[in-house]
Amino acid sequence: MKHLHYIITLILILSAGIAKAGEGMWIPMLLQYNEKEMQEMGMKITAEDIYSINHSSLKDAIVLFGGGCTGEIVSDYGLLLTNHHCGYDHIQKHSSVEHDYLTNGFWAMNRGEELPCPGLSVIFLREMRDVTERILTGITVDMSEDERQAKIEDNIKKTIAAIEKETPYKVSIKPFFLGNEYYLLLNEVYTDVRLVGCPPSNIGKFGGDTDNWVWPRHTGDFSVFRVYADKDGHPAVYSADNVPYKPAKHLDISLKGAEEGDFAFVFGYPARTNEYLPAVAVDQEANLIDPITVDLRGKVLDIYNKYQEQDPKVRIQYASKHASIGNGWKKWMGVTEGINHFHGVEKKQAFEKDFQEWALGARNRYMYIDLLNNFEKNYKELEPYELAYTYMAEAGLRIELINFAGRFAKLSEVTKDTPQEDINRMVDNLKTTVKNFFKDYYEPIDREVATMLIGEYLKAQPADFRPDFLNDIKDVDDYVDKLFSKSMFTDEAKVKDVLDNFKAKDTKKLANDPAMKVYQSMIGFYRSEVYDHIVSLNDNIDRMRRLYMKGQMDMQPDKRFYPDANFTLRVTYGKVEGFKPQDGKTYRHFTTLEGIMEKENPDIYDYVVEPKLKELYNKKDYGRYADKDGTMHVAFTASVHTTGGNSGSPILNAEGQLLGLNFDRCWEGTMSDLIYDPDICRNISVDIRYVLFIIDKFAGARHLVDEMTIVE
Numbered sequence: 190m191k192h193l194h195y196i197i198t199l200i201l202i203l204s205a206g207i208a209k210a211g212e213g214m215w216i217p218m219l220l221q222y223n224e225k226e227m228q229e230m231g232m233k234i235t236a237e238d239i240y241s242i243n244h245s246s247l248k249d250a251i252v253l254f255g256g257g258c259t260g261e262i263v264s265d266y267g268l269l270l271t272n273h274h275c276g277y278d279h280i281q282k283h284s285s286v287e288h289d290y291l292t293n294g295f296w297a298m299n300r301g302e303e304l305p306c307p308g309l310s311v312i313f314l315r316e317m318r319d320v321t322e323r324i325l326t327g328i329t330v331d332m333s334e335d336e337r338q339a340k341i342e343d344n345i346k347k348t349i350a351a352i353e354k355e356t357p358y359k360v361s362i363k364p365f366f367l368g369n370e371y372y373l374l375l376n377e378v379y380t381d382v383r384l385v386g387c388p389p390s391n392i393g394k395f396g397g398d399t400d401n402w403v404w405p406r407h408t409g410d411f412s413v414f415r416v417y418a419d420k421d422g423h424p425a426v427y428s429a430d431n432v433p434y435k436p437a438k439h440l441d442i443s444l445k446g447a448e449e450g451d452f453a454f455v456f457g458y459p460a461r462t463n464e465y466l467p468a469v470a471v472d473q474e475a476n477l478i479d480p481i482t483v484d485l486r487g488k489v490l491d492i493y494n495k496y497q498e499q500d501p502k503v504r505i506q507y508a509s510k511h512a513s514i515g516n517g518w519k520k521w522m523g524v525t526e527g528i529n530h531f532h533g534v535e536k537k538q539a540f541e542k543d544f545q546e547w548a549l550g551a552r553n554r555y556m557y558i559d560l561l562n563n564f565e566k567n568y569k570e571l572e573p574y575e576l577a578y579t580y581m582a583e584a585g586l587r588i589e590l591i592n593f594a595g596r597f598a599k600l601s602e603v604t605k606d607t608p609q610e611d612i613n614r615m616v617d618n619l620k621t622t623v624k625n626f627f628k629d630y631y632e633p634i635d636r637e638v639a640t641m642l643i644g645e646y647l648k649a650q651p652a653d654f655r656p657d658f659l660n661d662i663k664d665v666d667d668y669v670d671k672l673f674s675k676s677m678f679t680d681e682a683k684v685k686d687v688l689d690n691f692k693a694k695d696t697k698k699l700a701n702d703p704a705m706k707v708y709q710s711m712i713g714f715y716r717s718e719v720y721d722h723i724v725s726l727n728d729n730i731d732r733m734r735r736l737y738m739k740g741q742m743d744m745q746p747d748k749r750f751y752p753d754a755n756f757t758l759r760v761t762y763g764k765v766e767g768f769k770p771q772d773g774k775t776y777r778h779f780t781t782l783e784g785i786m787e788k789e790n791p792d793i794y795d796y797v798v799e800p801k802l803k804e805l806y807n808k809k810d811y812g813r814y815a816d817k818d819g820t821m822h823v824a825f826t827a828s829v830h831t832t833g834g835n836s837g838s839p840i841l842n843a844e845g846q847l848l849g850l851n852f853d854r855c856w857e858g859t860m861s862d863l864i865y866d867p868d869i870c871r872n873i874s875v876d877i878r879y880v881l882f883i884i885d886k887f888a889g890a891r892h893l894v895d896e897m898t899i900v901e
């Protein structure tokens with residue numbers, strides 16, 4: 190162990206001088222500090238071209254799409270690109286048996302055919318300002334955490350009120366660097382956004398969940414929307430009179446593609462990272478919580494797979510559940526692998542040794558001296574509660590029967606005093622819940638999952654610290670059998686009957702149902718034994734993390750720090766490049782249509798190839814969208830630091846022209862949310878030439894390409 194530590198420290202020292210191209214999610218308004226490095230890496234434009242409040246810049250073309258993804262404007266008529274998986278909900282809402290846009294794709298052949306998407310909005314950042322000084326006014330070191338928070342909230346409220354008077358935009362203020370800095374954001378929200386086009390799922394989701402997080406990848410993960418405004422260009426609710434939004438800037442599109450080693454940057458809305466955690470926290474996440482979650486989910490997925498393979502109906506019923514469980518499963522597997530492969534915990538420990546020495550090195554660093562010990566103490570204290578939470582979420586509530594019963598908890602608690610209209614509303618909502626639940630419910634799966642998960646829950650959680658229901662179990666098989674046979678929540682007719690004729694006395698029936706009792710046992714345990722501890726320990730931890738962040742910045746005054754992702758607009762840059770995920774294995778940086786043909790399998794849902802696409806492939810009818818090597822490039826990887834929320838983000842070349850749309854990362858490097866390693870962390874983008882080829886040659890929607898500015 191000592192030895193290992195020595196070697197790692199040595200590696201750290203040796204590599205300290207080498208710039209870690211790729212790492213960092215930079216604040217666009219401060220990009221002038223990165224400009225030199227970006228230009229040395231090949232960038233031909235300036236920081237001002239990317240973000241400016243004095244003239245139009247690339248930022249005017251970037252939006253937060255639907256609250257969770259990124260989109261970019263690619264024409265003077267508000268045409269917008271994002272991922273297929275970002276537009277999915279809205280494509281689905283417009284789909285029916287007669288118009289199955291998910292399966293067949295959809296293309297508006299003129300503006301009149303575009304489909305309004307109620308509930309969808311896009312947000313443009315108009316300006317950003319550093320308001321740290323204003324927000325931290327009146328904050329002193331001797332304040333309690335509550336006093337500090339109250340003062341900050343008050344300052345934020347007053348600042349927003351003052352700025353709101355002078356701007357038409359929506360004003361918000363967000364903490365950066367874990368509360369050491371505050372920035373004000375002026376946003377403009379457009380709510381008339383219409384669906385213009387999307388490829389069929391066997392292009393937009395090609396490879397499905399099998400290929401999710403995986404390279405080599407062949408997904409045409411894009412969809413097309415259009416932003417509408419009133420005739421003055423201002424946001425307006427949907428109206429037939431609205432006109433396409435004219436942006437201050439739209440992105441130009443390059444047909445040149447990217448070569449290995451080329452500079453590239455991503456401009457978008459990363460959601461959440463935790464790059465400045467202490468070693469103990471990374472260890473806890475990567476080596477305790479994630480592996481448990483991965484193990485439980487893996488076992489659930491095995492059961493799903495077994496039944497899904499046997500029956501096409503079950504395959505469809507469990508497809509979306511499989512996707513959402515599988516997304517985290519594969520990602521967290523990658524986090525653990527990556528952290529260990531990279532010796533992430535040991536590297537953090539080596540840094541902490543230096544930090545502690547530094548803290549002891551001068552009197553005015555006294556506040557940092559106990560920090561690392563306190564982290565250790567608080568995270569260790571948190572551990573049993575985190576585990577209790579993890580098992581409740583991943584074992585208990587993963588049982589569909591229990592989860593479903595829980596949806597009726599409120600209704601089971603109504604009394605004589607509950608207004609009838611509230612009851613009616615609950616009953617109505619539950620009727621929809623019931624319909625959706627049973628449409629996709631297959632009891633044999635749930636029984637097997639329940640038997641497995643309850644067994645795991647029992648094994649893992651100590652008898653004196655777990656929900657009571659577990660302590661009543663003598664034989665798991667027998668218990669699950671009785672639970673499922675006696676509960677009414679496995680029987681659609683019974684549940685419907687209760688809802689159709691709901692009377693006050695039915696609350697007893699609901700409350701006494703064995704599945705409801707299991708649910709209440711878990712929730713009760715969580716509320717009384719777990720929740721308060723999680724909240725108060727996390728309060729301590731947040732305060733310490735803020736201080737540790739400041740300490741790291743004080744200790745390394747010459748290092749350029751970037752704030753953790755917080756769903757604000759960021760620039761991140763690196764190179765187009767492949768990687769070596771393992772000894773002896775090398776990944777090229779791009780894939781082609783040939784790979785789609787290699788993966789083709791008409792019997793496997795994820796790998797069905799559209800006849801039209803095959804025809805274009807056979808004729809090599811790629812037009813101007815072919816690479817100069819003659820093939821059709823589909824996707825490519827780059828060493829650019831991205832995370833969830835960056836889906837749909839533009840990846841741009843040295844000139845600031847669009848090369849593709851970011852949509853995923855390689856699972857081997859998903860630890861980049863905690864630690865970035867330029868050797869194995871890669872984002873995945875769909876090549877813009879494949880996007881245009883599909884729009885133009887496959888869908889025949891050439892008029893959309895004609896709206897764009899294409900650089901050949």
Ligand code: ARG
Pocket residue numbers: 274394397398401402512516833836852853854
């Ligand atoms: N892994 C990507 C992202 O987080 C894509 C998810 C959607 N695609 C899918 N095949 N499930 O979150």
Ligand code: GLU
Pocket residue numbers: 258831832833834835836852853854
């Ligand atoms: N698919 C992710 C998203 O929906 C992006 C992948 C990532 O986590 O990097 O935002």
